[in-house]
Amino acid sequence: MASPTFWISTAPLASDGELTLGQLSGPYVAADVLARFLRAEGRGVLFTGATADHSAAVEVRALRRGRSAAGVAEGFRAAIDADRRRAGIAFDRIVSSHGDRGYSRWLRTLVAWLHAQGMLAPLERPLPHCAPCARWLHGAHVTGGCLHCGTAADGAGCHGCARPFDAAELTGPVCALCSAPVEARACPRLFLRLERFRDPR
The missing domain is CATH 3.40.50.620 (HUPs)
Structure with missing residues (x-):
């Protein structure tokens, strides 16, 4: 075929x-x-x-x-x-x-390849943390306002203007589970090194 x-x-x-x-x-x-x-x-x-x-x-x-x-x-x-x-x-x-079957194996292979290519950068960056829940918050775990348009958003981005931002940049962030105000703390995180692919022109 x-x-x-x-x-x-x-x-x-x-x-x-x-x-x-x-x-x-x-x-x-x-x-x-x-x-x-x-x-x-x-x-x-x-x-x-x-x-x-x-x-x-x-x-x-x-x-x-x-x-x-x-x-x-x-x-x-x-x-x-x-x-x-x-x-x-x-x-x-x-x-x-x-x-x-094979999905998790494929994903592990991809991450290992990215690491071998030097594409993963371990950096310490702010991330929302909920003290009452003792949890780091990302994506849907944290809600607040979009720093660009003010619309209600979560740590995955704004559903109003669709502009991306980091979860630590939410305005008035609260924990999605207990509604407690959260604070941004330094957290070790992995980032993709994409800057090398920027068009220099």
């Missing part, structure tokens, strides 16, 4: 809730329409999707409900899959970070 001419993949959705109309009409329907169009033109297509079962949002929902993150992800992944099937969206393959 000849290799597909086009590989179409949707952005992985966090499996921490039901599929929204915006998610369905955005990444799913748009990609499905493109795949159908290319196939109608006689082009080969591989149409893949995934859910971000390891997302911080999944862990936060699990902690709030006293359940395992894997259990929460499995339930919502099944609901998301049922909704997209009812919408007539047919993936050739859906990747599961917990269910697919």
Whole structure:
């Protein structure tokens, strides 16, 4: 069998809730329409999707409900899959970070390769910390205001203006679990060395 001419993949959705109309009409329907169009033109297509079962949002929902993150992800992944099937969206393959054999091995291989290439930089940078929970907060674990537009945001970025920022830059940050105000503390973190790829022009 000849290799597909086009590989179409949707952005992985966090499996921490039901599929929204915006998610369905955005990444799913748009990609499905493109795949159908290319196939109608006689082009080969591989149409893949995934859910971000390891997302911080999944862990936060699990902690709030006293359940395992894997259990929460499995339930919502099944609901998301049922909704997209009812919408007539047919993936050739859906990747599961917990269910697919070889996924964790591939991820470890990728991180080891990045380390060997000198692409990972261990740096000490501020990160929100919740004293009552004794937890470092990242992604959905911390909420506050966007430093750019003031819209409610979390440590993963602003859902209003979509501009990126670091979790430590949230205004009025609070813990998503206990709602206690948090403070930024120095924390050892790994960063990708992307500056070397900047276009010098």
